[in-house]
Amino acid sequence: MIRAAIVGLGWWGKTVVDAVQGKSDKIAFVAGGTRTRAKAEEFCRDKKIDLRDDLDSILNDPNIDAVVYTTPHSRHEEHIKRAAQAGKHVCVEKPFTLNVASARAAIDAVKKAGVVLGVDFQRRFHPSVGEIRKRVRDGSLGTLSFCVGEVATPSGLALPKESWRTNPEETPAGAMTGLGVHLVDGFIDLCGEVDEVYCVNTRRAAPLVDDTTVFTMKHKNGVISTNYCTLASAASYCIAVFGTRGIAETMRPSLDTFRFIPVSDKPHVAGQPEIIENKGFNPVQAVMEAFAAAVQGEAPFPITHDQIIHGVAVFEAIVKSAKTGQPVKVA
Structure with missing residues (x-):
């Protein structure tokens, strides 16, 4: 222990x-x-x-x-x-x-x-995300074309003035620090390192913070991932990866349900979906126990130092893009 x-x-x-x-x-x-x-x-x-x-x-x-x-x-x-x-x-x-x-x-x-x-x-540790990862790694999705991430929470609507999370120096680019960085990490894991980003950031409803952030990442392997984040809507988290052999996704509003939709022999008709339920899983407990396992020497922590540094580089580029309104290469 x-x-x-x-x-x-x-x-x-x-x-x-x-x-x-x-x-x-x-x-x-x-x-x-x-x-x-x-x-x-x-x-x-x-x-x-x-x-x-x-x-x-x-x-x-x-x-x-x-x-x-x-x-x-x-x-x-x-x-x-x-x-x-x-x-x-x-x-x-x-x-x-x-x-x-x-x-x-x-x-x-x-x-x-x-x-x-x-x-x-913690979302990287959810078994539904693991199902997507498995299909990316084993080729079940074929050649990847693009990915979509969506994450929302109403927390921006009720942040108190005294909260450090209202300080733009602590939380640049609106919803990025609270929500968007999960998608950055998730798609680095699934699609590899990022070459270039573009971000649009705005304030729609939250009184003290920019609440809506949209960013696109071009990965070094050519895959495009587009991500939507808001601090001013109902709680939800979902991601989808599109490939030449099908779509692997988690379904709104949580990560509980994984769905794989294969390509069929009819171009405008989807194949029979495969659905896997993972209800009741606690990803926060999972990340803490993975950390503990690494401390005990049982297994390395799955997010490497290089991935951590690259994720921060991507985040820094997204912040710069939000400020300049221009695409930014990841350093």
Whole structure:
């Protein structure tokens, strides 16, 4: 059992704790830290988490194996470095960092310390996404032509003014940091590295943040993926990959249902679909347990350092495209 600390106990930090505490035999949270102690005291008592007053008390504790950060994005490099220097394995909320230089510096610290690094792209771990990955890898889809991703949440409509998530320096390009980076990671996994991006960003309904972001990625292998994100609609997440032999997709509103539609011998008639249900799966628990397994030496964390850095490079290019209104090559 990995003994972890959770640093950052806002709504997402609490979601991470709820996913594993008392439910996993691989990882448990024994300590926590937050900037707003009063908002977390009751939660930590209920979850039997020792709420600490400062990060040093966590990093200096030999009874803590790993630190999970759900902190503002601009702090990630600093926090990862401090954990690594203390010999703690570290997992961080997405986006990993806000620019490539920061990502490289954080990963250099992790490599120097020899600790395990995880990043919370939990949707990659869902079995429905795994079904798409399997069909991409084994050739069932034939030659890929394009992909579509859609993700939505109403959270932008009710963000409080005091939330750091309303700060455009922390959340550039509207819905990218909250939602779009999941699609970036997902399609890097399925289609490979990205060569060029184009992004359009706007504010439609949310009072404090740009809420709607659309971006297209041209992958190095020629596949095009187009992605739609909004912070101002009903919760939904779905992706689809189109190939010469069929379509593999997850169906709205969640990842619970996978569907494969084969090409038929009639050009305007779809083949008989294959449907696989994966209800009740918790991807947040899955990513935390994959991190724990990597710490235990059972299996490498499936998102590599190179993929993490490339994902940040793609994100940085998308932010630049949103600002300039022009396509941007990924560095």
